[in-house]
Amino acid sequence: MDHTSRVGCLSAWVGEKPLSPGWTVNPAQHPNALVLFDIDGTLIRRAGPHHRLALIHAIRRVTRLETTTDHIPLHGMLDPEILTRMMRNAGAGETLIRRAMPDIIRYAQHWYVRGCPDLTRKTCPGVRRLLSRLEAAGIPLGLVTGNVTRIGWKKLERAGLKGYFRLGAFGEMARDRAGLVRLALRDARARGWLDRSTRVSLIGDTPADVQAARANSIRAIAVYTGISTQEELAGCHPDLLLPDLRRLTPAMLLQFR
Numbered sequence: 175m176d177h178t179s180r181v182g183c184l185s186a187w188v189g190e191k192p193l194s195p196g197w198t199v200n201p202a203q204h205p206n207a208l209v210l211f212d213i214d215g216t217l218i219r220r221a222g223p224h225h226r227l228a229l230i231h232a233i234r235r236v237t238r239l240e241t242t243t244d245h246i247p248l249h250g251m252l253d254p255e256i257l258t259r260m261m262r263n264a265g266a267g268e269t270l271i272r273r274a275m276p277d278i279i280r281y282a283q284h285w286y287v288r289g290c291p292d293l294t295r296k297t298c299p300g301v302r303r304l305l306s307r308l309e310a311a312g313i314p315l316g317l318v319t320g321n322v323t324r325i326g327w328k329k330l331e332r333a334g335l336k337g338y339f340r341l342g343a344f345g346e347m348a349r350d351r352a353g354l355v356r357l358a359l360r361d362a363r364a365r366g367w368l369d370r371s372t373r374v375s376l377i378g379d380t381p382a383d384v385q386a387a388r389a390n391s392i393r394a395i396a397v398y399t400g401i402s403t404q405e406e407l408a409g410c411h412p413d414l415l416l417p418d419l420r421r422l423t424p425a426m427l428l429q430f431r
């Protein structure tokens with residue numbers, strides 16, 4: 175059984191809902207576009223060991239297992255997948271992992287939120303300017319991230335970026351990243367932001383982001399500000415491949431297709 179299928183019901187376990195600031199958008203007053211952003215390696219980089227340590231502490235607290243993220247390719251993975259791999263590598267069985275996961279996620283969030291450092295100087299090049307220009311253009315922005323909900327929002331808050339985002343799909347809400355994109359699109363549709371002509375883009379730094387965009391027939395924009403190299407990302411054939419977000423403009427997000 176694929177381990178990812180085991181984390182599929184985590185949203186039900188954890189009972190989290192997207193923390194949407196609840197802004198409303200008048201469709202007549204904004205361009206017909208939606209832009210979804212990954213967090214790690216795309217908006218923020220070198221955020222320190224706190225996220226990784228929160229996962230380790232939470233597993234220890236709930237299961238008494240000593241774990242590590244060594245030898246796990248973290249980038250592009252959802253937090254519940256990472257937790258599952260960490261516990262498997264420490265010898266945990268599937269039943270323990272499944273039963274412990276809700277408490278582990280809850281405690282990891284609690285630990286991270288209390289100790290998250292200032293991330294205002296950890297944003298990737300061009301991020302603040304782009305978000306500010308997109309906001310000025312009235313384009314709604316959302317998050318699609320493997321971070322669990324409270325960790326994701328806390329990072330954004332400590333980076334001074336939270337206010338730009340109106341919806342989010344987070345690591346515990348679906349079994350894979352494509353499922354997260356699907357949730358974000360459903361949320362946007364429910365708010366009246368999507369119709370057949372809406373230009374929807376997902377911006378991310380890993381092949382997993384590109385594949386999740388493809389699976390949902392939206393535009394994939396890749397930046398190599400994370401761990402994935404230009405060559406790796408080019409191999410996934412994103413619609414647009416950029417060194418960072420400095421060269422991306424609102425017009426480019428409105429003009430495709």
Ligand SMILES: [Mg+2]
Pocket residue numbers: 212213214215216249250378379380400
């Ligand atoms: Mg990323």
